Amino acid sequence: MxxxxxxxxxxxxxxxxxxxxxxxxxxxxxxxxxxxxxxxxxxxxxxxxxxxxxxxxxxxxxxxxxxxPEVVSDHRRAPVNALGYLRAMFAVDDLDQTLDRLRPLGTELVSTEVVRFEDSYRLCYVRGPEGILVGLAQALT
Missing domain, CATH: 3.10.180.10 (2,3-Dihydroxybiphenyl 1,2-Dioxygenase, domain 1)
Known part of the structure; x- marks a missing residue:
C-alpha cells in the first residue's frame, strides 16, 4: 500500500x-x-x-x-458501523501520553474510556479535527 x-x-x-x-x-x-x-x-x-x-x-x-470542484458529500460524523472507510489504526508506545498531546487539538474519545483487550492491548477510537476517526493501540506485551 x-x-x-x-x-x-x-x-x-x-x-x-x-x-x-x-x-x-x-x-x-x-x-x-x-x-x-x-x-x-x-x-x-x-x-x-x-x-x-x-x-x-x-x-x-x-x-x-x-x-x-466543491466537496459533495460529508461522512465525517458517521458512526463506526457505517459503510465505507472506517478509520486508520495507529500503534503508539504510550496511549495516555498520545491522548495528552491530542486533547489540546480538540480530539475527543469516541467512547468514554480507553479499553483493555485481555493482556494484549489498550485501545480507543478518537475523533480529530473535522471528525476524522482514528484508532490508537498500545501493545501491553
Whole structure:
C-alpha cells in the first residue's frame, strides 16, 4: 500500500493533528489541471495536498483539500458501523501520553474510556479535527 487518502476542509488543522500523532510532513503542494481530473474522474480540479509519513517511513497519509470542484458529500460524523472507510489504526508506545498531546487539538474519545483487550492491548477510537476517526493501540506485551 502506498497511502491512505483523507479529504479535509482545514488542511493545516489536519497536519497539526497527524503531526501530534507522530507523523511527519513530507510535502505540501497544489495538484491541478485536466490530467489530475482524468485520474479521479472529476474533470478539471484544484486540490491542495499534504503527504504525512509514519515514523517508520513505511506508511503515508495523503491529506487533500479540494478547492475545485466543491466537496459533495460529508461522512465525517458517521458512526463506526457505517459503510465505507472506517478509520486508520495507529500503534503508539504510550496511549495516555498520545491522548495528552491530542486533547489540546480538540480530539475527543469516541467512547468514554480507553479499553483493555485481555493482556494484549489498550485501545480507543478518537475523533480529530473535522471528525476524522482514528484508532490508537498500545501493545501491553
Amino acid at each position: 502506498d497511502n491512505v487518502g483523507i479529504v479535509v476542509a482545514d488542511l493545516s488543522a489536519a497536519i497539526e493533528f497527524f503531526s501530534a500523532l507522530g507523523l511527519e510532513l513530507d510535502g505540501r503542494t497544489l495538484v491541478e489541471g485536466p490530467w489530475a481530473g482524468r485520474v479521479t474522474g472529476l474533470g478539471d480540479q484544484r486540490v491542495e495536498i499534504a503527504m504525512m509519513v509514519t515514523p517508520d517511513g513505511h506508511g503515508r497519509i495523503e491529506l487533500s483539500r479540494f478547492l475545485e
